[in-house]
Amino acid sequence: MKQKAAFFAISALPLAFGTTTYAQDIPINYSLFGTPGLLEMPSAHTAPEGTLATSLSYQEGLIRATATFQLTNRLSASARYSIVDVYDDPTTNILSDEFERSFDFHYRLNNEGAFLPAFAVGVRDMFTPGRFGSEYVVATKSIGDNLTVTGGIGWGAMGTRDGFSNPFSGLDERPVFDDADSDGQLASDYWFRGDAAAFGGLTYQFNERWGAVAEYSSIAYPEASGSPALDGTSPYNFGVTYRPRPGVQLSLASLYGSEVALSGTFTLNANNRPAMSGIDAAPAPIKARSAAERNEQTWDRTTAPEAGLRAALTALLEIEGLTLTGLEVTDTTARVRYTNGRYRSDAQAMGRVARMMTQVMPNSVQTFTVEPQKRGIPVSAVTFARSDLEDLENRPGAAAALYQRAEFADAGRVDSVPAAQTDDPRFSWGLGPYLTINPFGSNGSVALDTGLSLRGRYEFSPRLVASGAIVQSIVKADADDPTEATSNGIHKVRTNGSFYGDDGVPVLQNLTLSYFGRPGNNLYSRATVGYLERMYGGISTELLWKPVDSPFGLGGELNYIAQRNTDMAFGFDEFEYDVVTGHLSAYYDLGNGIHTQLDVGRYLAGDWGATVSIDREYDNGVRIGAYFTQTEISYDDFGDGSYNKGVRISIPQDFFTGQPTRRSYGTTIRTRSGDGGAQLEVDGRLYGIVRDAHTSDLKDTWGRFWR
Amino acid sequence: MTYNIKHIFWGVILSGLSACGSIGDDGVGAQVADLAVGIVTGRATQAAPAPALASQEEILSNPSNFMRVNIRDLDRWATMVPAATNGSRVTWVDSENITITVEGGIVVATRGMPRDLMGASATQTLAAIRAGGGEAQRTHEFLDDNDQIAQELLQCSIVSKGSDTVNRLGQSLDSQQYEEVCVGTGLQLTNIYWVNGAGRMLRSLQAVSPGAGYVQIDVF
Numbered sequence: 001m002k003q004k005a006a007f008f009a010i011s012a013l014p015l016a017f018g019t020t021t022y023a024q025d026i027p028i029n030y031s032l033f034g035t036p037g038l039l040e041m042p043s044a045h046t047a048p049e050g051t052l053a054t055s056l057s058y059q060e061g062l063i064r065a066t067a068t069f070q071l072t073n074r075l076s077a078s079a080r081y082s083i084v085d086v087y088d089d090p091t092t093n094i095l096s097d098e099f100e101r102s103f104d105f106h107y108r109l110n111n112e113g114a115f116l117p118a119f120a121v122g123v124r125d126m127f128t129p130g131r132f133g134s135e136y137v138v139a140t141k142s143i144g145d146n147l148t149v150t151g152g153i154g155w156g157a158m159g160t161r162d163g164f165s166n167p168f169s170g171l172d173e174r175p176v177f178d179d180a181d182s183d184g185q186l187a188s189d190y191w192f193r194g195d196a197a198a199f200g201g202l203t204y205q206f207n208e209r210w211g212a213v214a215e216y217s218s219i220a221y222p223e224a225s226g227s228p229a230l231d232g233t234s235p236y237n238f239g240v241t242y243r244p245r246p247g248v249q250l251s252l253a254s255l256y257g258s259e260v261a262l263s264g265t266f267t268l269n270a271n272n273r274p275a276m277s278g279i280d281a282a283p284a285p286i287k288a289r290s291a292a293e294r295n296e297q298t299w300d301r302t303t304a305p306e307a308g309l310r311a312a313l314t315a316l317l318e319i320e321g322l323t324l325t326g327l328e329v330t331d332t333t334a335r336v337r338y339t340n341g342r343y344r345s346d347a348q349a350m351g352r353v354a355r356m357m358t359q360v361m362p363n364s365v366q367t368f369t370v371e372p373q374k375r376g377i378p379v380s381a382v383t384f385a386r387s388d389l390e391d392l393e394n395r396p397g398a399a400a401a402l403y404q405r406a407e408f409a410d411a412g413r414v415d416s417v418p419a420a421q422t423d424d425p426r427f428s429w430g431l432g433p434y435l436t437i438n439p440f441g442s443n444g445s446v447a448l449d450t451g452l453s454l455r456g457r458y459e460f461s462p463r464l465v466a467s468g469a470i471v472q473s474i475v476k477a478d479a480d481d482p483t484e485a486t487s488n489g490i491h492k493v494r495t496n497g498s499f500y501g502d503d504g505v506p507v508l509q510n511l512t513l514s515y516f517g518r519p520g521n522n523l524y525s526r527a528t529v530g531y532l533e534r535m536y537g538g539i540s541t542e543l544l545w546k547p548v549d550s551p552f553g554l555g556g557e558l559n560y561i562a563q564r565n566t567d568m569a570f571g572f573d574e575f576e577y578d579v580v581t582g583h584l585s586a587y588y589d590l591g592n593g594i595h596t597q598l599d600v601g602r603y604l605a606g607d608w609g610a611t612v613s614i615d616r617e618y619d620n621g622v623r624i625g626a627y628f629t630q631t632e633i634s635y636d637d638f639g640d641g642s643y644n645k646g647v648r649i650s651i652p653q654d655f656f657t658g659q660p661t662r663r664s665y666g667t668t669i670r671t672r673s674g675d676g677g678a679q680l681e682v683d684g685r686l687y688g689i690v691r692d693a694h695t696s697d698l699k700d701t702w703g704r705f706w707r
Numbered sequence: 708m709t710y711n712i713k714h715i716f717w718g719v720i721l722s723g724l725s726a727c728g729s730i731g732d733d734g735v736g737a738q739v740a741d742l743a744v745g746i747v748t749g750r751a752t753q754a755a756p757a758p759a760l761a762s763q764e765e766i767l768s769n770p771s772n773f774m775r776v777n778i779r780d781l782d783r784w785a786t787m788v789p790a791a792t793n794g795s796r797v798t799w800v801d802s803e804n805i806t807i808t809v810e811g812g813i814v815v816a817t818r819g820m821p822r823d824l825m826g827a828s829a830t831q832t833l834a835a836i837r838a839g840g841g842e843a844q845r846t847h848e849f850l851d852d853n854d855q856i857a858q859e860l861l862q863c864s865i866v867s868k869g870s871d872t873v874n875r876l877g878q879s880l881d882s883q884q885y886e887e888v889c890v891g892t893g894l895q896l897t898n899i900y901w902v903n904g905a906g907r908m909l910r911s912l913q914a915v916s917p918g919a920g921y922v923q924i925d926v927f
Contacts (some may be wrong), residue, residue, distance in 0.1 A: 271852060273852035276821040276822045277821060277822045277823055277850035277851065277854075278821075282806035282818030283818060284790075284791075285808070286791065288791075288792070345854060393796075394793070394816035395826050395828075396828055396846035396848050397858075398848075399848070400856070620852060620853045620854050658821075701854040703851070703854045703856045704850065704854050706825055706826070707818065707823065
């Protein structure tokens with residue numbers, strides 16, 4: 001029994017990795033706005049870096065859905081959809097179920113100390129009209145393990161109860177939003193202006209699961225045109241929180257003495273993958289050669305004929321969900337081209353190819369070159385010494401050493417490697433359900449669309465592919481057809497989108513012929529012709545320059561397109577609108593997971609401008625980004641939203657399941673999308689395809705090479 | 708010692724059930740070996756199906772060909788067979804594509820487990836065991852949640868805990884028991900080894916990774 005005791009004694013292992021930067025035993029409390037806070041008021045606390053919190057709260061007259069992401073240890077950003085009743089002008093009339101989008105920032109100024117509280121500043125609902133627009137300075141102190149105390153000063157909506165004149169002189173006048181002004185502009189003219197008011201509250205955690213919140217709210221919800229039509233009579237709000245398991249917070253609250261609110265907040269951390277390192281099946285071990293075998297100089301083609309190698313490697317890669325597309329073997333070198341349909345990490349796929357090569361390659365082959373192929377074109381070439389694979393397997397430092405010794409280079413020419421015969425059928429098809437959430441429905445509301453999608457694909461060659469999709473919507477409502485195609489002289493290039501395919505019959509989503517090429521060193525090309533997307537058809541061409549080991553890429557796209565008919569059949573005569581669009585794009589991987597893109601060019605409405613995108617990408621594939629587009633079109637003529645902007649979130653499926661797959665879940669939250677700054681949507685843009693197998697992205701997941 | 712017998716009994720039952728697909732058909736290692744030998748030489752033959760259940764007789768009559776593993780945190784028992792040898796290291800594979808690589812009985816790598824042990828050094832620990840105790844430095848590498856290699860440098864101390872009897876499959880085997888306590892900056896673990904008079908490791912209890920926890924290994 002002695003062993004048993006010893007066994008259990010050590011079973012509770014302190015196998016902990018990483019450290020937290022400051023002690024915070026109390027779980028972060030999320031407010032009804034989906035941000036760290038009390039109920040309606042913020043607190044100064046922040047979640048650990050990389051935390052994504054999605055929150056849904058409901059009360060009479062107000063539904064809020066929020067995503068909050070902790071960008072750094074101190075800075076967080078939130079995007080929110082609200083459906084809210086709003087006072088009209090005059091206020092006796094109430095506009096019910098108004099759809100609002102809002103964005104927040106929150107910055108913690110210091111770490112909480114033994115005596116010093118944490119301080120934070122923030123802006124809530126930062127774009128016009130800002131129904132909830134507020135700014136605040138707040139302090140929070142933890143007392144013991146269970147209690148936090150919060151106090152702060154708010155402006156804007158948070159300065160509407162018993163406000164006092166602005167402590168910052170010269171900022172006492174806060175402008176009033178005029179409905180004639182354009183929506184969606186940064187409301188910086190309003191920030192920290194006008195009356196300020198004090199707020200505060202407490203959270204108390206009884207045990208791991210149950211907690212309580214009490215606050216004094218400085219939001220009074222005054223009866224004013226454009227303000228939320230909510231009751232703010234009493235300043236006191238109370239709530240109970242329940243955490244059934246880590247990462248879930250359910251709240252029930254009494255608000256302003258008259259309302260009841262319910263909310264649920266779900267958190268995940270991009271740094272803590274639920275599937276940990278994944279549970280992919282083990283790879284084949286390296287087949288190591290003996291010392292004598294390593295010295296062999298020639299490949300005995302009679303015992304291991306090339307056709308045999310080809311057949312064996314095809315079968316071996318198939319076990320790994322990889323397809324051999326090209327093979328070239330000499331006495332001392334082997335070059336393998338393949339496609340990866342299984343692994344999110346191209347480094348992992350590469351490792352598995354290399355392992356399989358050790359199984360079958362003649363002993364005299366000393367050098368392996370692997371070339372990942374995407375859309376029919378090879379996108380990089382990585383060369384290893386076979387002896388490194390043998391010597392480093394399962395050794396500490398193997399990943400770093402192999403990365404150091406491997407050679408990353410441009411792939412060989414498309415036809416430089418003899419093609420492998422594949423048994424893959426040239427024609428493939430699939431039928432499945434689809435679900436899209438369209439945040440720019442015809443009347444500014446979110447439109448849900450679901451139905452069946454039939455997809456087909458025919459490969460004339462790996463590089464020349466025809467593909468199409470027919471979809472049958474089963475819930476889409478029949479909207480009124482557009483009455484005018486232009487407003488303020490700008491063609492409605494996107495805002496008529498909801499009229500497309502709303503007749504209840506199957507429609508042609510897309511039907512294209514695409515061709516990918518390698519016109520030169522470090523160059524990639526694409527040409528796509530046909531019905532490119534729901535609203536436009538024509539021809540789209542693209543050229544990309546991207547050296548394998550460079551963090552920088554340059555691309556150009558030129559499209560000539562015409563607007564399709566709203567019945568989404570084959571015609572183009574309904575609007576008689578055609579346009580030449582195109583962009584010059586610069587891509588830069590800044591390192592530390594920050595990726596940027598700048599597009600400059602001409603947009604769908606013929607407007608000239610630029611789009612800036614910035615993404616935070618975790619090495620495990622979680623991606624959070626934001627973009628905005630500014631064009632020559634004036635705010636007033638732009639249509640709703642003033643300019644195109646939004647945030648996007650994408651999480652790989654293997655983050656949750658641990659099973660290898662290249663699929664991911666993603667969504668984009670935009671402000672209302674207008675007709676200015678709109679881009680063509682076309683499948684197969686080059687940068688996203690090429691970069692996965694280039695040095696920088698390979699390095700991000702190089703830990704998986706040996707997995 | 709009823710504990711061991713009971714667990715080994717369940718181990719036999721469970722590994723038998725989980726191996727119903729047969730080791731030969733499912734294991735990547737076996738598939739690869741078969742295909743590689745068969746296809747290149749143009750003699751693609753179906754591998755002889757591995758026994759659905761490795762019986763006690765089979766295990767005992769094929770010394771060095773079977774390893775029984777209990778992955779405690781995954782609540783799994785597995786019977787493993789050798790898949791490949793690289794120098795002094797042998798990689799063992801089970802029927803569900805988990806592999807464990809050992810050097811002289813010390814686990815130096817795993818694949819297919821949460822936060823796999825991607826690589827480790829074992830020579831100093833082996834030397835300390837041979838010397839009857841001593842100090843060893845080990846480097847362990849794990850795959851973390853962000854696909855990065857997390858390296859832990861461990862200072863280990865190996866002490867003899869005296870003689871002990873290993874009871875398994877109806878056999879009672881004399882052994883010397885050693886305990887290894889390792890401490891690193893983010894990690895602390897204790898391994899126990901049962902080594903016979905010839906220096907062969909019969910049984911061990913080893914920490915493999917923060918995700919997979921401890922494995923108990925019986926080498927036959």
